[in-house]
Amino acid sequence: xMKAPVxxxxxxxxxxxxxxxxxxxxxxxxxxxxxxxxxxxxxxASGLLGRGGAAFPVGRKWRAVAERSDAxxxxxxxGAEGEPxxxxxxxxxxxxxxxxxxxxxxxxxSVGAEEVVLYVGSAHSAARAALSRAxxxxxxxxxxxxxxxxxxxxxPARYVAGEETAAVHFVNEADARPTSRPPRxxxxxxxxxxxxxxxxxxxxxxxxxxxFGDGWYRRAGRGxxxxxxxxxxxxxxxxVVVEVELGTxxxxxxAGIGESRESAHAVLVGGYFGGxxxxxxxxxxxxxxxxxxxxxRALGCGVVSFLPNDVCxxxxxxxxxxxxxxxxxxQCGPCVFGLRAIADAxxxxxxGLGTSDDLERIGRWVGQLAGRGACRHPDGAVGFLYSAMTVxxxxxxGHARSRTCSRPRALGRAA
Amino acid sequence: MAGPxxxxxxxxxxxxxxxxxxYGMCAELLPELIELDDWGYPxxxxxxxxxxxxxxxxxxVDVCPPLALRLRAVAASRxx
Numbered sequence: 284x285m286k287a288p289v290x291x292x293x294x295x296x297x298x299x300x301x302x303x304x305x306x307x308x309x310x311x312x313x314x315x316x317x318x319x320x321x322x323x324x325x326x327x328a329s330g331l332l333g334r335g336g337a338a339f340p341v342g343r344k345w346r347a348v349a350e351r352s353d354a355x356x357x358x359x360x361x362g363a364e365g366e367p368x369x370x371x372x373x374x375x376x377x378x379x380x381x382x383x384x385x386x387x388x389x390x391x392x393s394v395g396a397e398e399v400v401l402y403v404g405s406a407h408s409a410a411r412a413a414l415s416r417a418x419x420x421x422x423x424x425x426x427x428x429x430x431x432x433x434x435x436x437x438x439p440a441r442y443v444a445g446e447e448t449a450a451v452h453f454v455n456e457a458d459a460r461p462t463s464r465p466p467r468x469x470x471x472x473x474x475x476x477x478x479x480x481x482x483x484x485x486x487x488x489x490x491x492x493x494x495f496g497d498g499w500y501r502r503a504g505r506g507x508x509x510x511x512x513x514x515x516x517x518x519x520x521x522x523v524v525v526e527v528e529l530g531t532x533x534x535x536x537x538a539g540i541g542e543s544r545e546s547a548h549a550v551l552v553g554g555y556f557g558g559x560x561x562x563x564x565x566x567x568x569x570x571x572x573x574x575x576x577x578x579x580r581a582l583g584c585g586v587v588s589f590l591p592n593d594v595c596x597x598x599x600x601x602x603x604x605x606x607x608x609x610x611x612x613x614q615c616g617p618c619v620f621g622l623r624a625i626a627d628a629x630x631x632x633x634x635g636l637g638t639s640d641d642l643e644r645i646g647r648w649v650g651q652l653a654g655r656g657a658c659r660h661p662d663g664a665v666g667f668l669y670s671a672m673t674v675x676x677x678x679x680x681g682h683a684r685s686r687t688c689s690r691p692r693a694l695g696r697a698a
Numbered sequence: 699m700a701g702p703x704x705x706x707x708x709x710x711x712x713x714x715x716x717x718x719x720x721y722g723m724c725a726e727l728l729p730e731l732i733e734l735d736d737w738g739y740p741x742x743x744x745x746x747x748x749x750x751x752x753x754x755x756x757x758x759v760d761v762c763p764p765l766a767l768r769l770r771a772v773a774a775s776r777x778x
Contacts, residue, residue: 463714615715620737651735657715 288539289503291511292487293526298378302413305420308381315385316493318392323349326489329497330509335361335445335482336556336584338572341489345394347469348479352395357473358431359454360387362403362410362483363438363445366554367606368586371513372483374524376403376410379487380417384433386486389493391431394479398432402450405437442555442610446658447480449612460612461658484513484585505530506571514570517588518542530569533587537566542589549590549674553583555603556663558670559596562589580670595690596675597682600668601626601633607664617655621648622664629668632679635686642683646672708746708772711755717766724767727758746772 295311296303303311316322327342348356360383364372376383387399403411418433436454438444444459451472453459472478488510492500501509508529516523516536523540533550537543550565551557558580560568568574572582590599608626611618628645631637649669652661672679681687711731720738730751731743747755747769759767 463716616718616720616737616739617715617735620739621735624736648736651741655713655715655739655741 318389322393329500334484349394351477354395356396357398357478358390358396359480360401365442365445371524373407373410380413382487385490401435406440503528514585530571533565547589551588554586557583559674598633600671601629604629615656618661709769714766717764724758
């Protein structure tokens with residue numbers, strides 16, 4: 284029998300019921316303690332890693348900002364969620380806005396920030412409405428948000444708008460394109476101040492760790508890395524947000540959403556910045572940053588997407604590469620021209636118009652783009668394509684050489 | 699960590715990818731360390747610039763039209 288899932292961020296009233304009010308939130312969890320220097324040590328001890336995609340140690344990030352803040356830092360709450368397959372951030376903001384606000388205030392108090400910016404995807408209207416209402420509730424109950432000041436900023440609906448330098452750039456100059464580093468946001472960010480850019484799920488975890496401690500946080504989890512994580516799972520066109528302990532296997536996640544090993548042939552882990560795994564390789568794999576690294580993958584933003592048997596992996600890959608090329612911020616030559624050329628060649632192969640030359644070229648280009656953009660958009664895109672060429676190697680070759688596809692629903696909407 | 703390079707320090711080449719417009723002069727002046735991709739943008743060999751190429755590297759940095767090429771000190775622990 285399966286163990287009951289540990290629900291922390293998604294605990295409490297049903298998520299489908301919508302926003303948990305401030306009164307309900309306080310009745311269920313009690314008030315959040317104030318953030319301070321000790322809180323940063325607690326976060327370090329918890330081992331919490333960022334949930335925006337890069338899995339950077341959270342305590343270390345807060346400390347880097349605190350050391351530079353001079354009480355004038357800025358906390359940029361990242362709810363841009365531009366990844367097309369991800370819905371966990373907007374789900375959390377919509378249903379548990381007070382947990383996100385708790386985490387944001389805690390971060391501001393801990394690092395010494397006088398300003399909090401809620402940077403929320405303009406397409407996520409329910410999330411923005413919930414956060415606005417949550418802020419109003421706090422003002423009317425005397426739990427005002429005067430210090431630090433909190434404001435809501437609409438993030439453009441572009442893939443790279445959530446990249447941390449792009450987020451800072453947009454808040455500063457209404458331009459959501461990444462900037463060259465250095466400086467990094469923790470050195471000089473919003474308004475030129477040291478800025479903590481932190482994903483909304485990460486802040487919600489911090490809000491619970493502040494209440495219950497790092498020991499409590501570490502009680503969940505299967506492997507060396509502890510805690511729970513939100514996942515956005517997709518199977519047969521249906522998307523479900525779940526919370527699981529780190530280390531939960533792909534098989535368990537599949538069982539939870541009614542997906543079987545026989546109905547999918549590959550799994551996309553980590554979203555468009557992530558990579559494919561064959562279903563047999565993925566099935567017993569634990570969703571844990573360490574274990575995934577061993578399989579050459581990363582949890583990224585927590586996307587686990589099952590590719591149905593009848594959908595061609597080459598086609599699904601070509602569609603995503605087309606999207607990634609179109610989402611370039613169009614600033615850096617290798618990304619502008621390289622991703623476009625790669626996406627075009629991949630599309631030709633997928634539709635049976637490609638040649639072995641196309642296959643040879645994308646094989647070469649895939650190795651040339653990483654590290655050659657101001658941000659990591661080209662790195663993510665070619666990393667994803669590389670995984671596809673590994674997992675669907677035979678299919679790529681079949682498409683390119685004999686122009687055949689073994690999957691009936693070649694044009695199906697996959698992943 | 700990083701700072702203005704001094705003669706004793708190792709330096710490495712960095713391209714500001716947003717500034718770079720693919721003029722390609724760097725690859726002409728320093729083919730030992732820089733090649734161009736299919737679209738004319740530089741691919742820089744990673745690691746410290748060898749001492750014998752330092753003058754050429756400095757020259758390539760000086761003539762880059764959009765000032766996209768830079769030399770940065772390599773952190774001591776990472777110096778080749």
